[in-house]
Amino acid sequence: MDLFDPAPSSSTAHRQPHRIENSSDPESAPPAYSATPMESLGDTRVTFQGMPGFPTEFVTGPPPCRDLDGISPVFFGSAHFDDSSVHPCKIAPGLSPSPCRVPYGSKEHHHNGPYTLLPFNPETMELVPTSGGRIPTGRRPIVGGHERDKDVKLYHAVALVSGRSGIVRVPGKTAPHLSGCNFAWGGIERVFQHNYEIL
Numbered sequence: 001m002d003l004f005d006p007a008p009s010s011s012t013a014h015r016q017p018h019r020i021e022n023s024s025d026p027e028s029a030p031p032a033y034s035a036t037p038m039e040s041l042g043d044t045r046v047t048f049q050g051m052p053g054f055p056t057e058f059v060t061g062p063p064p065c066r067d068l069d070g071i072s073p074v075f076f077g078s079a080h081f082d083d084s085s086v087h088p089c090k091i092a093p094g095l096s097p098s099p100c101r102v103p104y105g106s107k108e109h110h111h112n113g114p115y116t117l118l119p120f121n122p123e124t125m126e127l128v129p130t131s132g133g134r135i136p137t138g139r140r141p142i143v144g145g146h147e148r149d150k151d152v153k154l155y156h157a158v159a160l161v162s163g164r165s166g167i168v169r170v171p172g173k174t175a176p177h178l179s180g181c182n183f184a185w186g187g188i189e190r191v192f193q194h195n196y197e198i199l
Contacts, residue, residue, distance in 0.1 A: 045078070045116040048100070054093040061119030064127075065158065065169040067092055076118040076156045076171050076199065078145045079111040088144030088156045088173035090184060091117050101184040103172055108184035118144070118156065120199075127158055127197035133179040135198065142199045144173060156199035157181040159192045174198055 046059055057063075063073030077091035079102045089102040089111065100111040128136050135141050135155075144156040157174035159181045160167050172183025174196065181196035182189055 045118055048091075048115050048117065054099065059119075060117055061121065064120035065090075065171055067094065068163050068165075068168055070165060074169075074171060076120060076144065077115050078118065079109075079115045080113055082113070083148050084150075085148045086145030086154070088154050088171070089115070090171040091115070103182040103184040103189035106189050108187050108189060118142070125199060127199055130174075130196070130198050131180070131194045133174055133176045133193075135176070139198070144199075152177065154178075157183075158197045158199070159183040159185075159190070160195045160197070161185065172196070 046055060057073075060073075060075060063075055065074040066072060067074055072092060072094040075091040077089045077100055079087050079089045079100055081087065081104075087102050087104055089100060091099050092101065093099045095101060098110040098112050100115045102109040102111045125142065128139055130136050141155040143153050145154040146152055147154065152175070154173045154175050157172050159170045159172050161170050162168075170183045170185055172181045174181045178191075180191045180193035181198075182191050184190075
């Protein structure tokens with residue numbers, strides 16, 4: 001299946017500072033939300049909340065994915081919703097009006113609320129092929145959020161989308177109850193039960 005992003009990318013300034021959270025809790029960043037412990041690998045997340053611009057790679061680390069053009073960076077993110085849920089998503093600085101795009105309720109949401117970016121560290125993280133919402137045996141997935149019920153975890157994932165010039169890797173979310181990888185693409189929430197990886 002070929003999927004193409006109809007929205008062209010544009011570059012964004014890289015000068016404004018962003019707060020860095022050294023925490024195993026991706027929920028700890030936005031002060032408007034209550035913080036509860038989440039399973040994680042003690043990762044460092046970059047917090048975005050009403051800050052203009054986008055940090056440099058010195059802060060974000062190298063991008064784990066690239067957009068359809070093969071150049072524009074795309075990162076793992078976690079979007080914080082008013083209902084206290086937190087959803088793994090993609091963060092692409094070239095997208096507007098918001099670089100944060102969330103697959104939710106069959107749509108691709110332009111998220112303007114608080115969100116965090118998870119820098120990808122290839123020395124401590126890897127993407128492992130899976131399908132059907134399964135967590136591969138012997139692996140410890142990185143929690144990217146949870147449903148309204150905080151006990152229902154959501155994990156970072158990457159959908160492998162066939163594009164004009166090859167495979168495009170698109171960050172999204174997965175969990176056993178989702179039965180696949182949900183990701184934002186072309187204005188809607190798409191679901192792959194196969195052809196994806198879990199972080």
